[in-house]
Amino acid sequence: MTHKVYNWQIGRDMEYKYPAARPKKQATWIFDTNKCIACQTCTLACKNAWTSGRGQETMFWNNVETKPWGFYPIGWDVRILEKLGPQRWDSDRYLGKTLFESVPYGEEMLGWMPDEEDWAHPNLGEDEVSSQIAEKAVFSMIHSSWMFYLQRICNHCTYPACLAACSRKVIYKRPEDGVVLLDQNRCRGYQECVRGCPYKKSMFRPDTRKSEKCIACYPAVDSGLQTQCNVTCIGRIRLFGFKSPWDRPRADNPMDYLIHEAKVALPLYPQFGLEPNVYYIPPIHVPTKFTRQMFGPGVDQAVERYRNAMDDERLVGLLMLFGATDRTLDSFKVAGDRATGHCAGYDADGREIVRVPITEPTILRNQYDEAFDVHRFSVT
Ligand code: SF4
């Protein structure tokens, strides 16, 4: 039996195994793909925190892959996209079928199971560009080849496929913040969650014969902190917070503002139907023909808005708050103009916890510093 649920990311009702049970607030991540340098600090921070044990050698709850040729596991998205068939949109409304609406007989959703080998090459395709560069070619603007980095964790989906797939009901979504967890004590390792999750973020651990997945660093989140992959991010591309329900966004909530008002942050493969809660500011240098399939029909508008972010104090001010604090922000406020103004972030009690200038000051220093008798290589 299935239920009709509303999925705002595809602009329509769809079928899901259980009735809608939205949390009061939803744990949400926003990643700015334009700023990532693929240093993999987030990947290692997550691995050191959660998956450094035996049997977890090729398990990366956080990975960063180079699109279009990087995949972890191999072919994770192209394989399910091909199975799903045509994915047409009419403006913001998805006309094709979701994974829950294309169910093979006897299964809960359209899925597939990776082989052991598929998980063994997390860095496949790193830094490879979209097309071959001809011999003796010279670069000119606009580049004919492109690539970008895609940061991936569990999406803590509103309609999780892993949860729907599990016949033992081992996976649950916390009502207080929408974090999706897997009860290790009750898991019997059937791996239906691995088969069902189209993002392939539920993983099997061979030595314990149980499945494991990202736990949204819940001990940190419960203490008002952002997740480990966020706070260690070198590029300051990440922001974690709580999204309001889609039909009641708050203009001063950083997540609601970027997703629902500025509309610069978009879900990954919304057509799958899971309503994922990791949102991406799409790469602005990549042909939108490619990114439209990946982030949905809002890509062109998002790219345009982001390109013109410098004309919008509110947007550029909030982008400066990414990576500025390890604490979770409940609201933000921008004051002043672009040259002299600032953006401040507040906790749930309205206390200011961080303040950053909209334009970072530039300080020029002499190459030779008489006070310390040292020569500087970097003078900015
Ligand atoms: S991304 Fe996959 S593992 Fe995570 S909640 Fe969604 S379906 Fe489950």
Ligand code: SF4
């Ligand atoms: S730490 Fe940040 S910049 Fe480095 S790979 Fe991860 S997301 Fe990208």
